[in-house]
Amino acid sequence: MEQWKRAIFPLVLLFAALMFDGIGAALLREQFQSNMGLMVPRLTLLCLIILSFYLKPSHITTLSLVFGFIYDSYYTGYLGIYMASFVFVGYLMMQLRPMFHANVLIYVLLSVIVITIVEFFLYGVYRTLGIAMITPQAFIAERLGATLLLNSVMMLVLSWPLDRFAQFIVRTDERKYRQSF
Amino acid sequence: LNGFFTNKKMIVLLVSVILFVSLLSVSLSQMGSIPFVQQFTNDVTAVMGRLFSRPANAMNDLFDSVSDLQNTYEENQRLKQEIDRIYETQAEVSALRDENQRMQEELDLQASLVEYQTISGTVLSRNPDSWVDQVIIDRGTQDGVEIGMSVMSGNGLIGRITEANPTSSKVVLLTNLEQSSNQVSAEIATEEEVVHGLVAGYDAEENLLIMNQITSTAEIQEGEQVTTSGLGGNIPRSLVIGTVVDVTMDSHGLAQQVYIEPAADFDQLRFVTIIDRSAEQVEEIESGEDD
Numbered sequence: 342m343e344q345w346k347r348a349i350f351p352l353v354l355l356f357a358a359l360m361f362d363g364i365g366a367a368l369l370r371e372q373f374q375s376n377m378g379l380m381v382p383r384l385t386l387l388c389l390i391i392l393s394f395y396l397k398p399s400h401i402t403t404l405s406l407v408f409g410f411i412y413d414s415y416y417t418g419y420l421g422i423y424m425a426s427f428v429f430v431g432y433l434m435m436q437l438r439p440m441f442h443a444n445v446l447i448y449v450l451l452s453v454i455v456i457t458i459v460e461f462f463l464y465g466v467y468r469t470l471g472i473a474m475i476t477p478q479a480f481i482a483e484r485l486g487a488t489l490l491l492n493s494v495m496m497l498v499l500s501w502p503l504d505r506f507a508q509f510i511v512r513t514d515e516r517k518y519r520q521s522f
Numbered sequence: 523l524n525g526f527f528t529n530k531k532m533i534v535l536l537v538s539v540i541l542f543v544s545l546l547s548v549s550l551s552q553m554g555s556i557p558f559v560q561q562f563t564n565d566v567t568a569v570m571g572r573l574f575s576r577p578a579n580a581m582n583d584l585f586d587s588v589s590d591l592q593n594t595y596e597e598n599q600r601l602k603q604e605i606d607r608i609y610e611t612q613a614e615v616s617a618l619r620d621e622n623q624r625m626q627e628e629l630d631l632q633a634s635l636v637e638y639q640t641i642s643g644t645v646l647s648r649n650p651d652s653w654v655d656q657v658i659i660d661r662g663t664q665d666g667v668e669i670g671m672s673v674m675s676g677n678g679l680i681g682r683i684t685e686a687n688p689t690s691s692k693v694v695l696l697t698n699l700e701q702s703s704n705q706v707s708a709e710i711a712t713e714e715e716v717v718h719g720l721v722a723g724y725d726a727e728e729n730l731l732i733m734n735q736i737t738s739t740a741e742i743q744e745g746e747q748v749t750t751s752g753l754g755g756n757i758p759r760s761l762v763i764g765t766v767v768d769v770t771m772d773s774h775g776l777a778q779q780v781y782i783e784p785a786a787d788f789d790q791l792r793f794v795t796i797i798d799r800s801a802e803q804v805e806e807i808e809s810g811e812d813d
Contacts, residue, residue, distance in 0.1 A: 374789060415568070
């Protein structure tokens with residue numbers, strides 16, 4: 342039962358997050374295109390950050406590879422870009438997690454750092470490929486700020502339920518990186 | 523040097539960077555015809571996407587219908603006026619169609635630029651990062667969708683199919699026109715003549731499409747309608763793109779540049795119509811041979 346729970350539930354959570362990213366972008370496009378710029382929902386990354394506090398490193402690497410591939414294949418069609426960034430996020434979280442006790446503040450701060458790195462990486466790759474045409478200044482002004490704001494708010498609201506869900510997934514004796522929430 | 527190569531992390535990093543670059547270059551070189559694994563992933567994801575997008579759409583419909591009720595009266599008044607005008611145009615259209623058909627018979631024309639069939643579909647999701655602004659729809663090769671077909675939403679052209687899986691496909695929107703493969707050949711029917719040009723740009727701030735390569739002598743008025751010209755491959759003639767809002771000279775001062783307000787709302791894509799031009803042509807040629 343425990344084994345089964347640990348294998349299935351992270352898949353379901355990440356898949357739902359991936360779907361909500363796309364549906365949110367399709368249905369709430371008008372709202373996301375705010376005065377501050379274009380907001381990009383990054384629910385998949387937020388779930389990956391929280392899960393990486395609870396799952397084994399090899400499990401996180403596999404999950405980030407698989408979901409990076411789905412993300413690339415389903416949304417953009419250019420393979421490898423999200424795979425690389427998701428795997429990097431998984432690795433970064435593995436390096437960072439002994440240093441932090443998971444709580445709301447840490448989750449929000451980590452999401453800001455991770456999303457900034459990922460957005461810059463994506464912009465760099467797409468700019469090199471000639472797909473993103475805007476200048477770095479325009480990118481920071483029109484995209485990064487709004488994206489960070491949206492995702493910080495999402496993390497603030499969702500970190501508690503997602504954290505409880507992650508606790509439910511792993512067994513009690515494995516919760517070594519978590520302290521009081 | 524030995525120490526460098528025994529460093530395990532370094533080797534893993536190097537191998538992953540090489541894998542990343544080669545995977546990216548492989549997928550870049552074969553846009554359109556994608557391998558089976560990717561088609562399978564996309565279709566399975568799209569099937570799951572339907573499970574998620576249906577309730578989301580239903581919720582959205584509910585909100586829409588409430589706001590619809592609020593301005594029903596004004597809309598009703600406006601529509602009544604419009605219907606009167608439509609009766610006039612319809613009479614004119616049927617007379618013209620009749621005349622057109624007789625002229626075509628006279629000239630023995632078989633394939634027309636205007637004829638096409640449609641496939642309707644629903645938007646499942648949209649690329650969240652919108653660097654490549656594209657939507658995923660729930661129709662695929664099994665429904666007759668092919669790469670390169672143009673796609674309409676509401677009243678206007680929104681883009682073209684770039685990837686067709688068995689039960690889902692991707693539509694690249696006109697909002698990333700910078701990539702040269704997305705340009706659309708268009709025409710403006712002014713009172714004196716038909717002006718040809720290329721819709722090849724998008725002003726994201728003003729939400730306007732930019733049409734260029736228009737001869738500087740053409741006189742274009744604001745409010746005139748821009749349609750596809752049917753000269754560029756798969757796109758049939760007379761699909762509405764939008765209306766002219768501003769006419770300027772381009773940066774070299776040699777040709778005119780027209781700003782177009784798109785007829786489709788790129789922020790609210792829910793249902794799409796795929797324009798299938800190939801099937802109609804084949805049928806016509808076959809029936810022509812029977813005669």
